Amino acid sequence: MRHTFRFSGTGGQGLITAGIILAEAALLDGNLAVQSQSYGPEARGGSSKAEVIISDEPIHFSRVTCPGTLLVMSQEAADKFAHDCTEESLVITDSLFVSEVNANGAKRIDLDITRTATRVCGKPLFANIVALGAVAGLTNCVSEKSLERAVLERVPKGTEDANRKALAAGFSLASEAQGKA
Amino acid sequence: MxxxxxxxxxxxxxxxxxxxxxxxxxxxxxxxxxxxxxxxxxxxxxxxxxxxxxxxxxxxxxxxxxxxxxxxxxxxxxxxxxxxxxxxxxxxxxxxxxxxxxxxxxxxxxxxxxxxxxxxxxxxxxxxxxxxxxxxxxxxxxxxxxxxxxxxxxxxxxxxxxxxxxxxxxxxxxxxxxxxxxxxxVSYDDVPQVNRARPTCPPEEYLAYRAGESGVPEMADFGSGYRWHVSGLVHDDTGFPKSSGKATMEAENRLRGKIMNHRDEIIQVERHMLDDAEFAIIAFGGAARTAYDAVEMARARGLKVGLLRPITIWPFATHEVRELARSVKGILVHELNCGQYVISVKAAVGGACPVDLYAKYDNESATPEEMLAEIEKAMKGDGLI
The missing domain is CATH 3.40.50.970 (Thiamin diphosphate (ThDP)-binding fold, Pyr/PP domains)
Incomplete structure (x- = not known):
């Protein structure tokens, strides 16, 4: 078993946090995980990516090449981080920000990630957690229980309910998309 | 436990x-x-x-x-x-x-x-x-x-x-x-603690830089009643500056000896898949992570490749690298710079086998695929495939 993920977007969207939470959920499932990231020298803004590898065998090389799943949360990230996708990759895009992705024939699923966060939680801030639910729902890379636990352990006190709702909304987006497909 | x-x-x-x-x-x-x-x-x-x-x-x-x-x-x-x-x-x-x-x-x-x-x-x-x-x-x-x-x-x-x-x-x-x-x-209470040797003699007999067999002098905590002089100048046992050639040589010999005479305790390397290897990669730190995967990929292609991973960088693992050079037919040094560690590898190998460099300096680590290509290139160059 081996899953590879690249979460890409703009600094401040919480994608590195999302990557950490996904890796923590994988450990809770008893698997191994490595999370890495890259960002520019800017304090905020600029494109940002987090990568996660989940496996039941030791993981050495920590970067992702040819991502199994690419999450794209900005057009700039779409232009920058889809180049090494293959036909086997799954590209999940946020419909609010991304129009075109040239991902070498990868399957694309366009989801209302940020709009859903605003609708369900009142703030676009929760888009990263909605995205996590969608990614987990579409890939089955971690169990729902472990993911919820990892989210709740990582988020600020007092935001648990909103995060729980965001995660559930993400899983719903995934099942709706699978229903359509 | x-x-x-x-x-x-x-x-x-x-x-x-x-x-x-x-x-x-x-x-x-x-x-x-x-x-x-x-x-x-x-x-x-x-x-x-x-x-x-x-x-x-x-x-x-x-x-x-x-x-x-x-x-x-x-x-x-x-x-x-x-x-x-x-x-x-x-x-x-x-x-x-x-x-x-x-x-x-x-x-x-x-x-x-x-x-x-x-x-x-x-x-x-x-x-x-x-x-x-x-x-x-x-x-x-x-x-x-x-x-x-x-x-x-x-x-x-x-x-x-x-x-x-x-x-x-x-x-x-x-x-x-x-x-x-x-x-x-969960608790660090039982983690073994290694502490500097402190003086056991009375303060009036303490010579701050007098060293025994190990070459390492006992060190008194400042303010503990032991008076000593700390200086960047070359000094004798007392810690006070001494300008004679003899003092310089004694000081330098001891500073070198206290490290180099204990090189076996200080130097650590990891040997990965080297027992039957014909060709070795030398890589350390984050760059070595690529090498584990590249070794596995090379092995899947029938190439007998292993990895020597220096954990101690300095003092240089001269004996370990020299021994490796006698057991393999070629070495590829991989580092994320234009070639620094490789200088010492070549000096230690001394022509016992060919040494190639895979230098990477484009802000990215090498992928296992890229390293495999470099391994194959080097092995071909050495006439091994």
Whole structure:
């Protein structure tokens, strides 16, 4: 078993946090995980990516090449981080920000990630957690229980309910998309 | 067996935890990418264990305060990246000559000057050895994983205390910033502590730099009633400056001997799949992570490739590399710079087998596929395939 993920977007969207939470959920499932990231020298803004590898065998090389799943949360990230996708990759895009992705024939699923966060939680801030639910729902890379636990352990006190709702909304987006497909 | 906990942890954070576990109780420094999480973590953790954190006005003072704290009897450390490491060189020389135990973490960034702060590189290899002026001997270690950041920081502290020498933990952005699984003790109460030897003689008989067989003098805590003189000038047993040629030679011989006479205890390498290997990769730190996968891919193609991973960078693993050169028909050194460690590899191999260099300096680590191509190219060049 081996899953590879690249979460890409703009600094401040919480994608590195999302990557950490996904890796923590994988450990809770008893698997191994490595999370890495890259960002520019800017304090905020600029494109940002987090990568996660989940496996039941030791993981050495920590970067992702040819991502199994690419999450794209900005057009700039779409232009920058889809180049090494293959036909086997799954590209999940946020419909609010991304129009075109040239991902070498990868399957694309366009989801209302940020709009859903605003609708369900009142703030676009929760888009990263909605995205996590969608990614987990579409890939089955971690169990729902472990993911919820990892989210709740990582988020600020007092935001648990909103995060729980965001995660559930993400899983719903995934099942709706699978229903359509 | 003590209770343990499993966590996802960043390499820089594992350095913090390793330092706390090893008994480090002072940190002085100035935050700098990609090492900032170490300062941040120490600022949070030290007060919890009765230690002190000091953010200094600059990088030089960072190591200055560490030297002061160590003279006062505390295990002390700092962390930095290239630009700060350059500034610390003068203080590293003082710590070498005055024999003040301390740990300096250098999480490397790209390039000279401010370079590329957030990208991986291993361009400080030679600076860790020759950064400060004059003949001097330091110990440099380099971790390849998050769990190793935890254990090797403890070892760095132990080496600094045992040999009264600055120990440099040479890291890169790959290992410093990545997060992976780590299992650590819930409590550090039972972690073995290595402490500098302190004088057992009465204060009036204490000669600060008189050393026995080990070459390492006993070190009295400042303010404990033992009076001694600390100087960067060449000195004799008393610690006071001495300008004779004999004094210089005696001092330098002892500083070299206390490290080189213990090289077997200091030098560590990992041998991976080398038993039947015809061809070897040498790689360390974050760059070695690519090599494990490349070895596996090469083996799947029937190529007998193994990996020698130096954990101790300096003193150089001369015997281990020489022995490797006798057992394989070719060596490929991989480093994230234009070729620094390879200079010493070639000197140690001395023509016993061909040595090729896979240098990578484009802000990215090599992928296993890229390394496999380099292995095949080198093996073809050596007539092995």
């Amino acid at each position: 003590a209770d343990t906990k499993v966590m996802l942890m960043q390499g820089n954070t594992a350095v913090v935890e390793g330092a706390i576990a090893a008994g480090v109780r002072f940190y002085g420094g100035y935050p700098i990418t990609p090492s900032t999480e170490i300062a941040e973590g120490m600022a949070k953790r030290l007060p919890m264990v009765g230690g002190k954190f000091m953010q200094t006005e600059d990088e030089i003072a960072g190591l200055g305060t560490v030297i002061g704290a160590s003279l006062g009897g505390l295990k002390a450390m700092t962390a930095t990246s290239g630009p700060g490491f350059s500034l610390k060189q003068e203080m590293i020389g003082l710590a070498c000559n005055a024999e003040v135990p301390c740990v300096i973490v250098d999480v490397q960034r790209v390039g000279p000057s401010t370079g590329q702060p957030t990208s991986p590189s291993q361009g400080d290899v030679m600076q860790t050895k020759w950064g400060t002026h004059g003949d001097h001997w330091v110990i440099v270690v380099s971790p390849s994983s998050v769990p190793e950041c935890f254990t090797l920081t403890q070892r760095a502290v132990a080496l600094a205390e045992t040999y009264r020498v600055p120990v440099i933990m040479l890291m890169d952005e790959i290992v410093g910033h990545m997060r992976e699984r780590i299992e650590i003790p």
